[in-house]
Structure formats: structure tokens, C-alpha cells
Amino acid sequence: MSSEAGQLLRLENVCKSYHKNLVLEDISFSVNRGQTVTLIGPNGAGKSTLMKISLGILEASSGKVYRDKSITIGYMPQKVMIDEVLPLNVRDFLYLRPNTTYADVEQALETVRLCELANQPVQSASGGEMQRILLARAILGHPDLLVLDEPVQGIDIMGQQEIYGLIAKIRDDTGCGVLMISHDLHLVMASTDQVICLNRHICCSGSPEFIRQDPEYHALMGRPMEGIAIYTHDHAPDHDHKHHEHHND
């Protein structure tokens, strides 16, 4: 079905509208084996919607989605809230993946280094642990394509690097393709082959180095890192300054 060997997913001119509101316009891209494609964009840009269309959870209003039917997909949704009323430990949560054995589950837990959590209720996991549990669920069944919706949300910087490292390692070890959503270009740069800036349509796309130079990217993301850099650099003197002013008043 795929026109190119190793192509796992291809979208052609995909549009999506809700109640006549166009939320995605003319999106085309593809993901190949061993390749990491990262979607970035502001809130409401349609990143999650695009992911759900890629997975077949949502139908595109127009355009074509080619997904190799023979491949296994590992999906990491953005948010998984499991109510306390369901008594479910981490091991059984992972075991819910069809065609999985408990041996597979142990192996996946080992990959994300969470073996000690296996018997804990899944609701007791912290934000960072939950993301690793979801990653473990995604890699069960040896996927050809990993689709990750904000894999590092709610995790501190150290944890983020660890998760991204883990994803890169899994990709290198298994040769799978990765499609993921991220807010931060800098952390994913090292392991990403292609970045797609999305804001209802594709604003720009290319290698991370290329994207970093692109004015469209800066217009879209509003130079968040510069803002933060200025803040941290000037923090102490700025504080003193304000304090001083206050006294003058």
C-alpha cells in the first residue's frame, strides 16, 4: 500500500472541520521507519486532533490517510485519568493491551524502569510515573510506529530528558517510527528528524536546525525560551530593584 518502502503513515491534504469550523487545513506529511517526526504548536493548534486522525480515532473531513494495516501502533494518549473506583494495579493496566503476556509486561516495565511499581494501584502513580507507565503500555506488542501525545507533560526538566532519551533509545533499538507532540523544540532537537510547526495549517516544517532559524516558528511560538532566559538571568537584581523602589515609595 505504501508508495515508499518503510513508510508507516502518510497524510495527504487532510482537512478537519467541526460544525463548519476549520480546525485543520491541508495537512500532508509522512512518517517512515526509524524516523522521528515532532509536531509543535500553540494550544488549540489542532495537534491532538491531527494525531487522532492519524490513528483513525477521528475521521478526516477530507484528504487521505494511508496507514499500513499490517503494522502495530503504540499510542500514548495525552491524559489518562483512571477513577479510584476501579481497583487496578500497574501490571494489570499494562496487561489490558490485547495479545500481551505478563512476561511482556515485566519486560516493558523494566524498559521504563518501573518494576517496583507493578503491584501499586495505577491511580497512586505520580505524574512522571504515569507518563512512563503509558510509555510502557505503548511499547508493549513491539510497535512499528509510536504515536505519543505530549509524552513529557507534567514532568520536570530532568524527567523530560530521561523520557526523551528513553524514546530515542527505543526507536534506535527497534527501528520503529515515532510521531510525537512536544511543546519544547530544544529538548527534542537532538533526537528529532523532522519538526512540523502546526497552527491549524502547517506553518513550516523541516529539520530542527532549520526550524530554529525560521521566522514562522518564532512568530508561532513567541520565543518562549528567550523570555525564560531573561527572567532567570535578571531575577536577583530585578527583585532587589523592585524592593528598592518600594522603599522609595
Add this chain to the structure above:
Amino acid sequence: MIDEFIVNALIAGVMVAAVAGPLGCFMVWRKMAYFGDTVSHSALMGVALGIAFDSENPLIMIATCSAVAMMLLFLQRDRRFSSDTLLGILAHSALSIGMIVISMMDHFRTDMMYYLIGDILAISERNIYTIAGVASLSALCLYFIWRDLLSLTVHEDLAHTEGVKVNRVKIIYMLLIAFLVAVALKVIGVLLITALMIIPAAAARTISRTPLQMIMFSSLGGIISVLSGVWASSHWDVPTGPAIVLSATVLFLCGRFLVLKKV
């Protein structure tokens, strides 16, 4: 020596409770208690239809309950109304239709109360065969969809991506509830069927560590409630359906008390 009608009541009640256990757990997990109420309220419409056609065929009830369940699925496509609003419309409309049709049958002299709270002591041998058939069919279905249903209960999109036929499994589950409600009407009545699904499941939660345990304990709790409810009903001469529900409530409270004491 126990009277035959008591034995029939116990057999029917135990079978219904055994299936209500797992169905009720999923109802609690999926937050669908109101759905159970809607289907059971619509059962009264089935009763009315049965009277109109002068037939006791359980298929009429099953068809009515299933139709209402499927109607809900259809209405849910309009995202402007949330499920509980749609359920409220369906439940009360069906209940009203049932009540009006029944009240129009002048020659029909049975007390409406029997449909509202059940008449387990009037269970016939034929009723028992029907209940046994539906109960074993439901148990078999649940055995096959159990893992898929649990998976989509935890996260639908994840289940879908992993190859679970989400819509098919959901429809099967809704139909299982419709079937159970249809045959349980005589045992515990329109108003109380949901209680037999929800309360034992809630009671089981406090002592369960896995989903499977919760289902087992829930069935067991339901069976205990039926046995003690029927006993209480014959001992103190109180209506059986409410006695069964209150037995389940006592079990729930005992469970809570034990857990509190442990802490």
C-alpha cells in the same frame, strides 16, 4: 420444609444477582448508573406492551429495553446534549408511556406496585427457565468481551488504537443490561433493579484489589443480599424487593465500617 414459591424466588434471585454483579461493576466503573435506571424505567413500557398484546412473552420486554438502549446510542451522536440529559428524557418518557398505557387498561386489575418493586414470590417455573437462559447467555458474553470492555472502560482511544472494536463491545454491554433488566423486572421491579447492580458493586470495591475480585465479590454480595432479603421478607412480612436492596445496603455499610476500623 420450604414452600415451593420461596425456592423459586431464591433460584431466580440468585441467578439475577450473579449476573448483576459484573454488569453492575462496569456500570460503576463507567459511571452509567443513570443508564441502568433509564433502561429499567423503559421496562415499564415493555410491561404495557405485553398487556396490550395480552402476552407474557419475555421477548417483548427484551425488545423494548434493547430498543431504548439503542435509541440512546443514536441520540448521543448529537453532541449538544450530554448523556444524562438524553437519559433523563428517555427514562421519564418511557416511564410515563408505560404508566399511561397501563392505567388505560380498565380490565387490568394488577397493582402497579408489583412492577415498581417486583414480585419475586410470584416467580413461576417458566420465569426461572427464562432467567436461567438469559443469565447464562450474559455470563458467556461477558466472559468473551471482559478484557476488551475493561480496556475501553479505562481509556477508549487507547483501546481503539490497540485494536479493540470499541463500538461493538459497548453495544454488547448495553444489550446485556437491557436483557438483565427485562428478566429481572419480576424479581426486583423497575425502581430497584439498578440498586441490585450498583450497591453490591460499591460494597465490593472496599475489599477488592483487582477488577476480577471486585466482580466476584459483587456477585457474592448480590447473592447474599437476595438470600437475606427473601428471608427478611418472609420473616417480617415486608416487600421482598426493598428487603433485598436494604440487605445490600447493610453489606455496603458493613464493608465501610470494617475498612474504617482497619485504618
